[in-house]
Amino acid sequence: xxxxxxxxxxxxxxxxxxxxxxxxxxxxxxxxxxxxxxxxxxxxxxxxxxxxxxxxxxxxxxxxxxxxxxxxxxxxxxxxxxxxxxxxxxxxxxxxxxxxxxxxxxxxxxxxxxxxxxxxxxxxxxxxxxxxxxxxxxxxxxxxxxxxxxxxxxxxxxxxxxxxxxxxxxxxxxxxxxxxxxxxxxxxxxxxxxxxxxxxxxxxxxxxxxxxxxxxxxxxxxxxxxxxxxxxxxxxxxxxxxxxxxxxxxxxxxxxxxxxxxxxxxxxxxxxxxxxxxxxxxxxxxxxxxxxxxxxxxxxxxxxxxxxxxxxxxxxxxxxxxxxxxxxxxxxxxxxxxxxxxxxxxxxxxxxxxxxxxxxxxxxxxxxxxxxxxxxxxxxxxxxxxxxxxxxxxxxxxxx
Amino acid sequence: xxxxxxxxxxxxxxxxxxxxxxxxxxxxxxxxxxxxxxxxxxxxxxxxxxxxxxxxxxxxxxxxxxxxxxxxxxxxxxxxxxxxxxxxxxxxxxxxxxxxxxxxxxxxxxxxxxxxxxxxxxxxxxxxxxxxxxxxxxxxxxxxxxxxxxxxxxxxxxxxxxxxxxxxxxxxxxxxxxxxxxxxxxxxxxxxxxxxxxxxxxxxxxxxxxxxxxxxxxxxxxxxxxxxxxxxxxxxxxxxxxxxxxxxxxx
Numbered sequence: 001x002x003x004x005x006x007x008x009x010x011x012x013x014x015x016x017x018x019x020x021x022x023x024x025x026x027x028x029x030x031x032x033x034x035x036x037x038x039x040x041x042x043x044x045x046x047x048x049x050x051x052x053x054x055x056x057x058x059x060x061x062x063x064x065x066x067x068x069x070x071x072x073x074x075x076x077x078x079x080x081x082x083x084x085x086x087x088x089x090x091x092x093x094x095x096x097x098x099x100x101x102x103x104x105x106x107x108x109x110x111x112x113x114x115x116x117x118x119x120x121x122x123x124x125x126x127x128x129x130x131x132x133x134x135x136x137x138x139x140x141x142x143x144x145x146x147x148x149x150x151x152x153x154x155x156x157x158x159x160x161x162x163x164x165x166x167x168x169x170x171x172x173x174x175x176x177x178x179x180x181x182x183x184x185x186x187x188x189x190x191x192x193x194x195x196x197x198x199x200x201x202x203x204x205x206x207x208x209x210x211x212x213x214x215x216x217x218x219x220x221x222x223x224x225x226x227x228x229x230x231x232x233x234x235x236x237x238x239x240x241x242x243x244x245x246x247x248x249x250x251x252x253x254x255x256x257x258x259x260x261x262x263x264x265x266x267x268x269x270x271x272x273x274x275x276x277x278x279x280x281x282x283x284x285x286x287x288x289x290x291x292x293x294x295x296x297x298x299x300x301x302x303x304x305x306x307x308x309x310x311x312x313x314x315x316x317x318x319x320x321x322x323x324x325x326x327x328x329x330x331x332x333x334x335x336x337x338x339x340x341x342x343x344x345x346x347x348x349x350x351x352x353x354x355x356x357x358x359x360x361x362x363x364x365x366x367x368x369x370x371x372x373x374x375x376x377x378x379x380x381x382x383x384x385x386x387x388x389x390x391x392x393x394x395x396x397x398x399x400x
Numbered sequence: 401x402x403x404x405x406x407x408x409x410x411x412x413x414x415x416x417x418x419x420x421x422x423x424x425x426x427x428x429x430x431x432x433x434x435x436x437x438x439x440x441x442x443x444x445x446x447x448x449x450x451x452x453x454x455x456x457x458x459x460x461x462x463x464x465x466x467x468x469x470x471x472x473x474x475x476x477x478x479x480x481x482x483x484x485x486x487x488x489x490x491x492x493x494x495x496x497x498x499x500x501x502x503x504x505x506x507x508x509x510x511x512x513x514x515x516x517x518x519x520x521x522x523x524x525x526x527x528x529x530x531x532x533x534x535x536x537x538x539x540x541x542x543x544x545x546x547x548x549x550x551x552x553x554x555x556x557x558x559x560x561x562x563x564x565x566x567x568x569x570x571x572x573x574x575x576x577x578x579x580x581x582x583x584x585x586x587x588x589x590x591x592x593x594x595x596x597x598x599x600x601x602x603x604x605x606x607x608x609x610x611x612x613x614x615x616x617x618x619x620x621x622x623x624x625x626x627x628x629x630x631x632x633x634x635x636x637x638x639x640x641x642x643x644x645x646x647x648x649x650x651x
Contacts, residue, residue, distance in 0.1 A: 003518065221517050222519055223514050225500065228493060232490040233489065233491065236558075236561075238473045238476075239450065239472055239473070239488070240476060240501055240505050240565070241476040241477045241510060242510055246510075254515075
């Protein structure tokens, strides 16, 4: 189906199912229950899951396949965002032109950055990309204020009158897709549960599925194989009549375009941009997502992005009051003791939890969450085998 | 006129004269061995042939064209393939994928963005790669992770990757270095078979005299960056100068 088959197809269908059912899957707890704060099924967060998923999928094409660790990908995200918001301010409130412009500008910028940075490899490449991104951030913050809005950033204001959108006098424009507003939602109530189906989320989810599908095709293509060859042995590549430079540049630009797409979508969902989007921590975040999920795997970056965004938005909301509520059933001394222990790991301390999880994954599961999943699956399979009898187990072992 | 003509090549590294006035002519469809003690400049000479180093003076002509100033991948496209001292293969890829890279390179050139096609749909190329693997008796290992194989198998794979490009000249840099006797004999047999079956010129750098004397048609002895003597294996064996500079040293 669609030119992908076997395992790839099942992975794609799995991601498609997860994306389409996310409003339900992420809201497992009734609204009034104590666990409701673990619900992640609200539009804003779901949009972020898939947008950062796109960002990480693109990053993985560069890092996962070629091994070139870019530390400046947030710059392309930012450039895409600025391009998109200008399209919305000047041309049309329809998100399509904005997103297309975002991809084009990110591509142009990544050609320049890639052309220069790819002259070096390893740590020097990383530092060069980091330098470019920090330069972009600093410029957007200061001298480029006329284009970027400086510290305050850009947003759609009353008085912005895009050429192709008929706004009434004084009306503030809202992002739409052929009249369908991104902010529109249908709320489904069932018993104590509440599910929000948001237009913006589903637009993002569809774009993400297209991006994911293209990434699968790239992974399985001759081009993808060449990129893995770059990671494996550039010397042999050069002595096989292949020029590795254009391959790495193409991978760099493609992943830059993915970043631009993510930036454009961010603007489409929330019509504002600030320079902090290009700060180096944002570049570092996508590296974490990719490694945490599993660099070089198809589904890893999506998982990693979801995982980190969940931590950032849900774990960070647990404060000391909530902790006290959880341990209220214990004697007072005990309660205070446990709250003191858990407190540094939640709320504003969520980074600590994330850091520990990240270290644990890197040390014990170098292949990321995907490797964790595979190990669990193999334990499960082994368990089933021994249950079925020793003979079948003996037969299957050599195949592995 | 040989297929490879090296004329008056000099190469200095700081105060060290690595190559001094090297002249070498390799005739087409022969096996030409370059021997010499450690530090004689064998590897430097080889690196000058493939574009990794550029000689200070002199010329290197291959099939009537100069290779100087060209990048390694361009020189490879002219028809020179190289086997390294330690096998250079794509360790993260499977054996079959390793073979697919040169096959794709042969069809698509130095760069082509084929990002949407599927490698599995390249039936003809896959068949070509498998046939080559069959020729070097590695077909049963085609799904193996290349890095997990023995050194001997890595060497065979590397040679297969070079041969599938159908090079006019194959450069071998100590192809049996660090190999067990059995693996060395297998490699000799493989090289003999290649020599008989294909129109190919081989230029081989080797320490192991057993390998050199069982394969070479002509031998050049290099000492301190300069060719000492060039002759047939039979004559080299008894040559007094060679004994003094090289074989004598070993004895």
